[in-house]
Amino acid sequence: MLNYIWAFMILLGIIVAAFTGKMGEVTNTAIASSAEGVEVCFRLLGVLAFWMGIMKIAEKSGLINLLTLKIRPILRFLFPDIPDGHDAQKYIATNIIANVLGLGWGATPPGLLAMKALQELNLKKDEASNTMCMFLIVNISSVQLISVNIIAYRAQYGSRNPSEVIGPSILATTISTIVAIIFGKLMERRNKA
Amino acid sequence: MKWILYISDFMIPLIVSGVIIYGLLKGINIFDVFIEGAKESVKVILTIMPTLIGLMMAVGIIRASGSLNMFELLLKPISNLITFPVELIPLIVLRTISSSASLGLVLDLFKQYGPDSFIGRLVSVMMGCTETIFYTMSVYFMSVGIKKTRYTLAGALIANLAGIIASFYITLFIFGK
Numbered sequence: 001m002l003n004y005i006w007a008f009m010i011l012l013g014i015i016v017a018a019f020t021g022k023m024g025e026v027t028n029t030a031i032a033s034s035a036e037g038v039e040v041c042f043r044l045l046g047v048l049a050f051w052m053g054i055m056k057i058a059e060k061s062g063l064i065n066l067l068t069l070k071i072r073p074i075l076r077f078l079f080p081d082i083p084d085g086h087d088a089q090k091y092i093a094t095n096i097i098a099n100v101l102g103l104g105w106g107a108t109p110p111g112l113l114a115m116k117a118l119q120e121l122n123l124k125k126d127e128a129s130n131t132m133c134m135f136l137i138v139n140i141s142s143v144q145l146i147s148v149n150i151i152a153y154r155a156q157y158g159s160r161n162p163s164e165v166i167g168p169s170i171l172a173t174t175i176s177t178i179v180a181i182i183f184g185k186l187m188e189r190r191n192k193a
Numbered sequence: 194m195k196w197i198l199y200i201s202d203f204m205i206p207l208i209v210s211g212v213i214i215y216g217l218l219k220g221i222n223i224f225d226v227f228i229e230g231a232k233e234s235v236k237v238i239l240t241i242m243p244t245l246i247g248l249m250m251a252v253g254i255i256r257a258s259g260s261l262n263m264f265e266l267l268l269k270p271i272s273n274l275i276t277f278p279v280e281l282i283p284l285i286v287l288r289t290i291s292s293s294a295s296l297g298l299v300l301d302l303f304k305q306y307g308p309d310s311f312i313g314r315l316v317s318v319m320m321g322c323t324e325t326i327f328y329t330m331s332v333y334f335m336s337v338g339i340k341k342t343r344y345t346l347a348g349a350l351i352a353n354l355a356g357i358i359a360s361f362y363i364t365l366f367i368f369g370k
Contacts, residue, residue, distance in 0.1 A: 002291050002293070002294060005290065005291060005294050006247065006251050006294070009252060009254065009255045010250075010251050012255060013251070013254035013255035013257065013260055014254065014258065015258075016255075016259060017254075017257070017258035017259070020258060020259045022257060022258055025257040025258075026254050026257045026258055028257075029254060029256065030250050030253055032253065033249040033250045034249065034253075036300075037245045037246030037247075037249040037250070038246065040245060040249070040300060041238055041241065041242045041245060044241070045238045048234040048238060049230075049231035049235070052230040052231060052234040052237070053227035053228065053229075053230040053231035054213075054227065055212075056226050056227060056229055056230025056231075056233070057212050057215075057221070057223050057226050057230070058215070058216075059230075060216070060226045061212070061215050061218075061221050061223075063212060063215045063216075101208075108332070112332075115333050115336055115337045116337055118337075119337040119338075119339070125338070125339075126338065126340045127340075127341040127343065128339050128341060128342050128343050128345060133344055133345045136329070136330060136333055136334075136345045136348075137345060137348035137349050139324075139333075140324040140329055140330075140349040140352065140353070141322070141324070141349070141352035141353070141356065142321075144321045144322070145208070146205065146208070147320065147321045150299075150317050150320055150321065153300060153303060153308070154308040154317060157300070157303035157307065157308045157313075158307065158308065159307075159308035159313070161309075162308070163201050163202070163204075163205060164201045164314075165314060165317040165318050165321075166200060166201040166204045166205070167196075167197035167200035167204070167367075168197055168201070168318045168360075168363045168364060168368075169317070169318045170204075170321075171197060172319070172322045172356055172363050173321050173322035173356065175355060176322045176323075176352045176355045176359060177322075177352070179352050179355035179356075180348060180349075180351070183344075183347075183348045183351050187343075187344045
């Protein structure tokens, strides 16, 4: 997919530039943007090192495990079909906590393990269960406390207060997740009746 | 609504101090562990960097050619009706497919309008509550061989739309145009 998007952007840009007479600019921008990519990554490296270091402390001290236990009651409400103490519960908890803390790259492995565990509970093997639908909808709506990447990019491009968007982001993502949960619950009820 | 900005200021310091105090109480070598985690970020960056360079180059080309501006002009009448900035429409579409490609557009918008403009702030808020729907669904469902995804896509799209609308009004109320 990315192959086509990438080719589309470059080729469309070059073809349009041929008509708008901006070929020189296209060449210069291509070179300048590549260099800019490196700069952005260096800025991101600093913030990411800071955040991943702190999160490593949270992991090693057992804080993340504690949090995954604490959200059990929420999981019981969201996924009533998972037997209490089942592996799926543990993986989903880890996935959700990773998303909440903005550790996007750490959320996928437990997420895939959760799918595997849910598939064991699933009766129709080629069809998504209610639990799977709910899990993915909630996962995609992603409640997030901190998006460190966005803060780093804002800083890179000269924001006066890069972190000012944290509060508004939390509010917006909470709303989208509540909508996701309501939708999932309504569909679940409709499918039971 | 100003209290929300206090959350912005306090969130990271609160999490950081909470984690450090908890680590101290548990008696682990917090600084060594910090270094260990920080080291892993280098690996993450090294995998991101080539992708990001490739995509920033592509977005740079399409921006320099004037195609994005033409597209925006085309959509302007619609956006005047709903007061939503058209500049974000390519981003919203691309966001559902690929997170790295959409990141290229985000950085481009920061560069064009500045991170502290209405568009810059709206993008920042929006990115936190929208996800790569099609990508995530295909990876998760394919990993266990599920073909019928039932109402997952509908739910994800509705949640996404709710997130976009919420971001728009929240940014408008808190920061103004």
